Amino acid sequence: MRLHDFTLSGNCYKVRLFLALLGREAELLQVDLRGGAQRSPEFLALNPRGQVPVLEDEGLSIHDSQAILAYLARRYADAGWFPQDAAGQARVIAWLSFAANEAARGPGQARLHALFRMPGDLKEAQQRALRVLELLDTHLAHHTWLAEGTAPSIADIAVYPYVALAGDGGLDLSPYTHVAAWFARIRALPGYIGMPGL
């Protein structure tokens, strides 16, 4: 198994974290994003979107961090990580959308502007990030894990990184005590690994 990776990418960290929780190893291949390696013909053949992460496994090339989590769960993990009944699957997928949209556009984008100096409206991204934090804090006041099961799922792994990195985008996480308790539960999972900034 090979992971085309970038250490500071929260989307890549999602995959590294899940692999660690599953006790699986992948060969990590650093993609030189600053040098534009993600736009090389070789990389675009792996992922036409020109984004990391990309997982290669058993002759398959899988891109999109949410899709990679789903693949690893279905292929290598206990069923609880991605329930396969219609309702359970839908509950997880609603959070995968949240990871791809709200979490990426809120805390994820605030971090890109503040930490990596990407042009754009930092204040607007921070406003979106505050709504993400408020929504999560309300939800986690009554739920142990995002998708409402008794065990963690790929929903937690997909949403956690950019929320936990919100400080990099200039956000103050301290008012969100239920979010903090959820962070602690994730960090207590056997095999947990962090990333720079966490």
Added chain:
Amino acid sequence: MRLHDFTLSGNCYKVRLFLALLGREAELLQVDLRGGAQRSPEFLALNPRGQVPVLEDEGLSIHDSQAILAYLARRYADAGWFPQDAAGQARVIAWLSFAANEAARGPGQARLHALFRMPGDLKEAQQRALRVLELLDTHLAHHTWLAEGTAPSIADIAVYPYVALAGDGGLDLSPYTHVAAWFARIRALPGYIGMPGL
């Protein structure tokens, strides 16, 4: 089955379209977004995110348009609409992320700015929309359906609406002939319905 709906929402249309293709009927309940009904306590109890669509079925309340498509596919459709093997599922989910992120932030947001006068950077959204159209056109030059199967999947239904509505955001779709052919294949599916703007 009841769908909390808003006629001009592309996300709601995804669900109406898929129900029509499946030959299923849902009671449509219009949510008065302009009057703020999505922020009422009753609606937030159904969907804490305060967004349409929401599907109620068999005592469940399901939100997020991608999750609703997944639910309907798993519960009521032939397996081809959402393959359940690890690789097939991942291929579809990569496009669900694309629908929640790139398609929403590109053509979807351009339409919000241009048609509904939502404040924000129209030009930037149009730039993102152009990248979406180019990526799809390249992909569809070699694939009949987005998720690479021989039949349509919920990937097509999730991505189609905001791309097909890109004209509402001031985009010119005419250069994208492979996208146009894909539109035609979707529109030829038995049971197909349109929406205002299509």
